[in-house]
Amino acid sequence: MSAIVPMSLLVAVMIGGFIAAKLSLFSDHAESDLSVMITQIASPALILSTVNSAGSLGTKREAMIFLLIAFLLFGLYIPLASLMTRWFKFPQKSLGVAKFLLINNNTGFMGLPVILAMYGEGAMFYAALMNIPTNLFSFSYGAWAMAKHSHQEAKPPSLVKILFSPGFLTSIVVIVFFVFDWRLPIVMADFFSLVGAMTTPLA
Template identity: 30%
Template sequence: MDFFVVVNSIIVLFILMAVGYASYKAKIINRSAAGGLSSFLVNISLPCLIIISMQIPLNEEIFANTMEMFLIAGIYYALSFAFALIVPKFFVKSDLERGVYRFMLVFSNLGFMGIPVTIAMFGEEAAFYTSLFMLPFGLLVFSAGILMLRPDMGKYFDKKLILNPGIIASLAGLLFFFTGYSIPEPFFNVIDTLGSMTTPLAMVVVGALLAAMPIKEMFSDTKIYIMSAFRLLVIPFALFLLLRPFVDDPLMLGIPVILAAMPVAANAVLLAEEYNVDSNAASKGVFISTLMCLATIPIIGILLL
């Protein structure tokens, strides 16, 4: 593994968070502005990113590996959901707060960190399979993910759960993927530009929300460290043990395990803010897990040697 790639990705994330932190302290961004940016990201930028991530060429030669990667992604999410349903019960009391921890255990930072790290470990070929692994992400994060954050939505029909921009973008993206449809220019360029805003703006929002907390509070929450340990070490190790007897190809085994070891997705903060749950816990989860992954990703990398 080129450890510099991992460090570089993490440094970029922290600098973006620092920009948001400084902007809040300098009163360039206030709490209301951070909420507005979150809403823009959830409803416009992130759906654009989902559509662009599904603009992947599909042909008969790679169809078998594509289906295998989809199956492995399904196993990963099933495993993550199992941990998410059980683990937070032991250390989180509030139902709404528990939903945030469940979300953080399931959804990791696949896009910004996942692609450069898997390429560094497995070569350029890894980018395609990493993109395939990411395909179910958008559909799940805007359906099961929202239900995790707001379980009360499951008690009655809410069109916001079914007809939100993320679900629509995921379904459109999957349709484009399986039909081989390529979005024409200039529409592709517009969607790509809006989607590329997601990571930098999301980390700025995380930094701004962290700035509203006392510094001590950012590091003193034991629950965040427990969640991060499961997110960064336990889940990827469990996935490795589950897949190893059945998957012979080092690429098809290594990519999912490394992606399972990524830190908490910044989407946790954006959706927690959008659906009025504990965005402070989500912000701390992104910050602490991203910091801890400097040590944990090399451990998982050694496991795959």
């Protein structure tokens, strides 16, 4: 019952965005620009805003076990994605996209606002942990699968792109602060909270 109100608010925001789009209040480039703002600025700030609440829902040992489980899940997702795409007989040109969608979640876009609305900042720490394997597999296996099935030469994904993506970097920062029991100054935490708050309406 407690989840009804925050989820209703998210749906209301989505409806507002849908109506605005139908009324042509956004330019042709608005969607791509907003996506960049979410993934490069707002979402990383939202992750950083949870530094001071990291560990409020569990111990360091539990957090590391959760991270290990997150990696192991991708070891399960990849073969399952191959089996499902064969079972549903996806056309060759769509195989890469289908596999990518089946193995990668949406924690860095709509997932974070939903988790924040339903479970609070403490749970956001675990969402940040989930971002680590998500980013690694998105830019490695995910990129390889899409290139392989697009009839183009599959190039090795750039390690720099993986390690320096905003979502990955901020997730690592949160873990470091958590392990060493560091806290952000109140002013800095409030800044990240303010910027990160854009994630929900923009997404």
